[in-house]
Amino acid sequence: MKIVGLTGGIGSGKSTIAKWFLELGIPVYNADLEAKKLMNENEKIIAELTELFGEEVYQNGIYNRKLVSSKVFQDKELLHQLNQIVHPEVFKHFQNWVENQASDFVVKEAAILFESGSYKDCDLVVSVVADEEIRIKRVLKRDEISEEQIRQRINNQWTDTQRIEKSDFVIENNSNLEDLKIKFDQLYKKLLKRFRSS
Template identity: 65%
Template sequence: MYILGLTGGIGSGKSTIGKWFLEKGIPVYDSDKEAKLLMNENPSLKSQLIDLFGPETYLNNEYNRKFVAEQVFENKEKLAALNAIVHPAVFHHFQEWVSLQNSEFVVKEAAILFESGSYKDCDFILTVAADESIRIQRVMERDQVTQEQVQARIANQWTDEQRIEKSDFVLYNNASLEDLKNQFHKTYKKLLKRIQRS
């Protein structure tokens, strides 16, 4: 079974592309969503995170994302320690998920596909790119956060240029939703041809 890595910076629109794959009957693994579930439900993961950040990591048994975000904000060592705990757990969970699928290919959606190293497990990579100013505006409106907060998140991610260099397919999300959908349909056809040739 082939694995398509779907990535893009914060606010690029990769979740929209993930939904369109689902509409075509392609299974999509949302790494960010699954990581949140694991952090709330996996006892081993929870104890490791509490050891790292302290008891405030969980409020009423719920992962305290805001608190942890503040801890790793501008602290690359703590961010690396967090990723070293969460990424292996997500990797194993993804492997189990793949074994249950019955499809020509599956999509692994991940904001930090390259940064986490999980791009190495993908057969093809699709990046959704958008101008930084557009992405900042989208995230400010979506998450009700400041420009500075969005830029801090962007600073911890690869640039579009870095992603594009290692990608098989690129969608540019600077115009209308209709324009993005047209690009998606063309890319989907190209991807199927690549899979059939492999």
């Protein structure tokens, strides 16, 4: 099974691209979403996070994302420890998921595909990039978080320049949805051609 990594910073538009893959029948694994589920369900993760952050990390059995975010986005070492707990379990979960798919290829969507090292398990990587100010405006419209919080997240992720260097395909998303859709359609044709001929 061929694996396409799909990544991009907050507000880049990668989730829109993932949605279009799904609409075409391509299975998409949303690593960020699955990680959140595992943080509430996986006993190993729950025990290790409680040890790292204390009992308040789970309120009524539910992972306190706000509390953890406020701590890790100001402390790179703590963020690293959090990732060391969660990523190996997400990786195992992803491997099991892949084994149950039947398609020309699957897509692994992850905001921190490069930072987590999981890009190494992909056959190729697609990065969605956009100017920082455009991304910030999009997220301010979409999420209930401040500009300062958005900038903190951006500063904890790779830059677009770093992503571009390690990507096989790059989609620039500084315009509108119509423009993005044209670029997506072109990408999809290239991927089908590559995987069906290999």
